[in-house]
Amino acid sequence: MPEAVASAASAAALRRQTDHGGAPDISVVIPLFNEAPTVPELARRLSAALDRLGRTWEVVIVDDGSTDGSFDALRAVHAADPRYTVVRLRRNFGQTPAFAAGFDAARGAIVVTMDADLQNDPDDIARVLAAMEAGGLDIVSGWRQDRKEPLLLRRIPSRIGNRVMTRLTGVALHDTGCSLKAYRADVIHNTRLYGNFHRFIPAVASWYGVTVGEVPVRDNAREHGTSKYGRGLMRAPRVVLDLLTLHFLLNYATRPIHVFGGLGIASAGLGLVFGAYLTVLKLVGHQDIGNRPLLLLAILLVIVGVQFISMGFLGELVVRTYYESQNKPIYAVREVLDGALPAG
Known part of the structure; x- marks a missing residue:
């Protein structure tokens, strides 16, 4: 079996470091890498969207080894609002380990994930949570129906990957690559991430018998820079290998x-x-x-x-x-x- 991206000991230590009292209702986990220009607007829009929910909340932002001053911007956000927890990794480990670090630090009953570039709209968090509660679901995934990304490099590979994942795992989602998702805390804390499995968390968690749904969300155009976690066709071979590995683990991990x-x-x-x-x-x-x-x-x-x-x-x-x-x-x-x- 592959080695998990975070050991149980390090996860427990991270939870102790970020435990400051009563658990909030909602934790928002965001991996971030070299997004300094976006940080102030991200914090402003997130705070406004979460305050409108009328629930207690926290935001866990994982700085995945940024080198452009992102951590200084995050330090200022944390100083202004202690509900923002910043976890700084020693180097750029990748998106899956960054998500894993955020999950280990999250204390909410519901864990919401999203990207830091504001292509996921913070106002859609309410829509995802409403779908979860209305259907009594364990996981709700966003579905970007009107994507702003290039057709050839991002949308076509994404459609192919979504169909292959549905066929191999049995989890029918139109947009597995959308980072805006909501999870019950017991589901996410019992799901160990390996390799680059962050985009397949609903499929990984399906082993536990979870209920999964999806809801249409907006897809905003990126305002600053370019994607920092892989681009379209460049990551396609890795996605295919991850899918094959996931299919094997879900179906034959206990009976090779x-x-x-x-x-x-x-x-x-x-x-x-x-x-x-x-x-x-x-x-x-x-x-x-x-x-x-x-x-x-x-x-x-x-x-x-x-x-x-x-x-x-x-x-x-x-x-x-x-x-x-x-x-x-x-x-x-x-x-x-x-x-x-x-x-x-």
């Missing part, structure tokens, strides 16, 4: 023998069929098979099949060691109704 064993049986079985065919030619047809490439292919397929099955057995041992050493359950409970029935 079903993958490798199936491939092994298919390979070895095909090799045995070829071998049987050559045997018939030798014994019945009295033909020379020693120089036939099919003989080498049959032997190779049997050897590869045995190796695949052996990999499946080793995978089963690794999975059992992983779950048993951490006392990690292979199930998730939504609720329990217990207690003796009243006497009749």
